[in-house]
Amino acid sequence: MKKLEELKNALSEVLAKDEIIVDEITLKKKGKYTFLTVVLDKVGGIDLDGIVASTHLINPIVDEYDVCDSEYILDVISKERG
Numbered sequence: 001m002k003k004l005e006e007l008k009n010a011l012s013e014v015l016a017k018d019e020i021i022v023d024e025i026t027l028k029k030k031g032k033y034t035f036l037t038v039v040l041d042k043v044g045g046i047d048l049d050g051i052v053a054s055t056h057l058i059n060p061i062v063d064e065y066d067v068c069d070s071e072y073i074l075d076v077i078s079k080e081r082g
Contacts, residue, residue: 007065011038014057020046023079027068034072036062041079051076 004025012022024039040046040054055076062074 003065003067007062007067010061010065011058014061015040015054018050018054019043020050020054027072034068034070035075036068036072037075037077038062039077039079046078051078 004027008022008025011025015022019042021041022038023041024037026035026037026039028035028037038058040051042050046054055074058076059074
């Protein structure tokens with residue numbers, strides 16, 4: 001859990017320049033796959049282009065923090081509205 005909190009802090013610092021908030025990071029096994037899910041938010045919402053651009057920033061940082069010993073799928077999503 002400490003690694004996930006450190007990762008969240010690092011991602012928050014990088015994404016803050018684009019006014020993007022890292023809402024939550026989870027590491028969960030679903031079936032035979034493990035997902036590292038990063039939930040992003042932004043005032044007014046974040047569109048698909050924002051998610052893609054953020055993923056390009058997030059990916060090398062996630063690799064650096066190495067939060068999981070096994071293979072996982074990085075899933076970057078926007079916070080649900082409603």
